[in-house]
Amino acid sequence: xxxxxxxxxxxxxxxxxxxxxxxxxxxxxxxxxxxxxxxxxxxxxxxxxxxxxxxxxxxxxxxxxxxxxxxxxxxxxxxxxxxxxxxxxxxxxxxxxxxxxxxxxxxxxxxxxxxxxxxxxxxxxxxxxxxxxxxxxxxxxxxxxxxxxxxxxxxxxxxxxxxxxxxxxxxxxxxxxxxxxxxxxxxxxxxxxxxxxxxxxxxxxxxxxxxxxxxxxxxxxxxxxxxx
Amino acid sequence: xxxxxxxxxxxxxxxxxxxxxxxxxxxxxxxxxxxxxxxxxxxxxxxxxxxxxxxxxxxxxxxxxxxxxxxxxxxxxxxxxxxxxxxxxxxxxxxxxxxxxxxxxxxxxxxxxxxxxxxxxxxxxxxxxxxxxxxxxxxxxxxxxxxxxxxxxxxxxxxxxxxxxxxxxxxxxxxxxxxxxxxxxxxxxxxxxxxxxxxxxxxxxxxxxxxxxxxxxxxxxxxxxxxxxxxxxxxxxxxxxxxxxxxxxxxxxxxxxxxxxxxxxxxxxxxxxxxxxxxxxxxxxxxxxxxxxxxxxxxxxxxxxxxxxxxxxxxxxxxxxxxxxxxxxxxxxxxxxxxxxxxxxxxxxxxxxxxxxxxxxxxxxxxxxxxxxxxxxxxxxxxxxxxxxxxxxxxxxxxxxxx
Numbered sequence: 001x002x003x004x005x006x007x008x009x010x011x012x013x014x015x016x017x018x019x020x021x022x023x024x025x026x027x028x029x030x031x032x033x034x035x036x037x038x039x040x041x042x043x044x045x046x047x048x049x050x051x052x053x054x055x056x057x058x059x060x061x062x063x064x065x066x067x068x069x070x071x072x073x074x075x076x077x078x079x080x081x082x083x084x085x086x087x088x089x090x091x092x093x094x095x096x097x098x099x100x101x102x103x104x105x106x107x108x109x110x111x112x113x114x115x116x117x118x119x120x121x122x123x124x125x126x127x128x129x130x131x132x133x134x135x136x137x138x139x140x141x142x143x144x145x146x147x148x149x150x151x152x153x154x155x156x157x158x159x160x161x162x163x164x165x166x167x168x169x170x171x172x173x174x175x176x177x178x179x180x181x182x183x184x185x186x187x188x189x190x191x192x193x194x195x196x197x198x199x200x201x202x203x204x205x206x207x208x209x210x211x212x213x214x215x216x217x218x219x220x221x222x223x224x225x226x227x228x
Numbered sequence: 229x230x231x232x233x234x235x236x237x238x239x240x241x242x243x244x245x246x247x248x249x250x251x252x253x254x255x256x257x258x259x260x261x262x263x264x265x266x267x268x269x270x271x272x273x274x275x276x277x278x279x280x281x282x283x284x285x286x287x288x289x290x291x292x293x294x295x296x297x298x299x300x301x302x303x304x305x306x307x308x309x310x311x312x313x314x315x316x317x318x319x320x321x322x323x324x325x326x327x328x329x330x331x332x333x334x335x336x337x338x339x340x341x342x343x344x345x346x347x348x349x350x351x352x353x354x355x356x357x358x359x360x361x362x363x364x365x366x367x368x369x370x371x372x373x374x375x376x377x378x379x380x381x382x383x384x385x386x387x388x389x390x391x392x393x394x395x396x397x398x399x400x401x402x403x404x405x406x407x408x409x410x411x412x413x414x415x416x417x418x419x420x421x422x423x424x425x426x427x428x429x430x431x432x433x434x435x436x437x438x439x440x441x442x443x444x445x446x447x448x449x450x451x452x453x454x455x456x457x458x459x460x461x462x463x464x465x466x467x468x469x470x471x472x473x474x475x476x477x478x479x480x481x482x483x484x485x486x487x488x489x490x491x492x493x494x495x496x497x498x499x500x501x502x503x504x505x506x507x508x509x510x511x512x513x514x515x516x517x518x519x520x521x522x523x524x525x526x527x528x529x530x531x532x533x534x535x536x537x538x539x540x541x542x543x544x545x546x547x548x549x550x551x552x553x554x555x556x557x558x559x560x561x562x563x564x565x566x567x568x569x570x571x572x573x574x575x576x577x578x579x580x581x582x583x584x585x586x587x588x589x590x591x592x593x594x595x596x597x598x599x600x601x602x603x604x605x606x607x608x609x610x611x612x613x614x615x616x617x618x619x620x621x622x623x624x625x626x627x628x629x630x631x
Contacts (some may be wrong), residue, residue, distance in 0.1 A: 057299050057300075057302075057303040057304075058303070059303075059304075110299075111299075111503045111504070114500055114503035115500055115501070115503040115504050116500075117500065191503075192302070192309075192491075193303065194302070194309035194310075194313075197309070198309075198487075198488045198489070198491075199488070199489075201488065202484070202488035202489060205484050205488060206481060206484050206485065206488070209477060209480050209481045209484055210481060212477050212480075213474060213477030213478055213480075213481060216470070216473045216474040216476075216477045217474050217477075219470050219473070219474075220470045220471050220473075220474050223466050223467060223470045224467060224470075224471075227257055227462055227467065228631075
């Protein structure tokens with residue numbers, strides 16, 4: 001058994017990729033991946049992001065079960081959930097209008113957390129600063145010269161490149177941090193909703209397999225008695 | 229029941245087959261940890277076939293639908309995530325068990341006479357498995373799929389005269405697209421699995437002809453009892469069937485831990501860059517292969533000249549075929565009695581692990597010297613073995629198996 005463990009570690013350690021390329025400027029969000037956090041994240045996303053961004057694989061129907069919300073509570077966050085539960089979360093802005101306004105179509109964010117990682121999303125959303133040379137008036141530390149305007153400035157306040165506060169926002173820095181962490185958790189959920197189901201099922205499946213393996217081992221001991 | 233079996237036996241050799249391949253097929257009684265991986269490879273193959281059938285029911289092989297169809301499986305198909313994660317985890321587990329199975333062959337000299345063909349067939353299976361994994365990797369049509377498809381097919385272009393023609397034949401056109409996905413799907417789902425299944429049967433036929441080697445590397449068939457059966461042999465069934473069921477249990481626990489708690493294994497089993505759709509206009513920052521092919525990719529990159537690099541890669545893949553004739557120690561097979569040979573295998577494995585790690589890093593001049601050292605060590609194993617094996621110190625080999 002010890003040999004097996006050693007081998008597994010060896011086989012895996014041999015292949016670990018260096019995923020910490022941009023580590024220096026990215027910071028890690030702190031949140032519990034639970035329903036309360038996800039509900040807060042969904043709420044934040046609905047009021048601050050869906051104007052421009054879609055979640056093209058998330059259907060309203062699954063949110064009620066996954067997030068443990070009543071249909072009424074869900075409808076308060078996403079009004080479309082009432083009449084069109086099989087629809088996916090679509091941005092309010094037509095693609096050509098967005099192209100006119102920003103020069104790019106705002107990306108669908110369903111898989112963003114898979115593609116860029118939660119640390120990237122969290123750091124990016126907290127990385128806006130005032131930059132009068134940009135058409136939007138804002139720039140970003142994580143994604144320099146990004147086309148997206150700082151839609152969160154009303155909450156966070158306006159920050160200079162060095163981090164000093166130019167004008168205060170409507171929420172405290174701690175609250176803002178909690179909101180951004182929640183919306184990061186939400187995007188982690190949308191990138192792989194199976195995580196909730198996997199976590200719920202995992203102990204049962206593995207528990208069964210452990211019992212199965214113990215029985216198999218006992219059987220082996222019995223059958224092999226004449227050999228030993 | 230017995231009349232039914234008698235009825236079948238007159239028409240089909242059922243009892244005879246069971247007897248010859250299970251209940252009266254004698255295997256050495258001292259199989260250890262390393263002997264689980266043959267049956268486990270068969271088990272993982274079965275997982276891949278079953279999950280593959282379900283995936284095929286939803287996958288759409290066209291450039292504009294492939295990526296979306298994978299997301300449909302993940303988001304909208306009931307249990308789709310389980311099926312897909314089992315398939316991606318199965319791909320990596322297939323290589324883990326096959327690599328351990330091959331390493332067992334090196335350790336105990338299982339390739340030696342009379343098992344040369346068994347070894348060669350096994351190695352052909354490994355080559356098929358690499359092809360199978362490669363075709364499967366391109367199908368989800370993420371951006372890494374696309375560029376992996378591009379880079380590997382372009383290798384064929386290095387063949388003189390007909391290279392370009394072969395590249396367009398492989399891709400089904402000038403670049404990677406719908407035609408590529410359709411033929412890769414045909415290879416991944418029909419051609420290569422059929423080859424694999426046939427080769428596995430041939431591998432087992434050859435094994436049952438020679439009988440299994442063992443950790444001591446001595447022939448159990450050389451010492452028969454009064455009943456004409458090997459003294460140190462035990463019937464495969466029930467002894468090794470029950471033991472292998474236990475092995476399957478342990479494998480399934482590890483498998484389930486990955487599927488349920490870490491399906492991407494931090495980008496090792498599923499790369500995050502492949503979660504953006506194929507885009508011919510956007511080259512990934514670093515094109516790196518899956519972990520199980522990374523050592524060969526590092527070898528390719530270690531040589532600055534493209535044609536020469538491909539030649540070295542080809543040699544590296546071919547040279548283990550000759551192992552049965554390169555090992556010339558007439559006194560012992562197994563590392564148990566060959567300390568120097570054990571040391572050589574440790575160096576070989578270590579250099580492959582380092583090459584695997586380098587193969588997954590972004591291309592960098594700083595990694596060239598270690599890659600070249602490991603490449604040299606890899607070939608050095610095979611080129612020095614004929615000489616070292618003849619003169620290496622060998623401990624006395626026992627007459628009977630040690631448990």
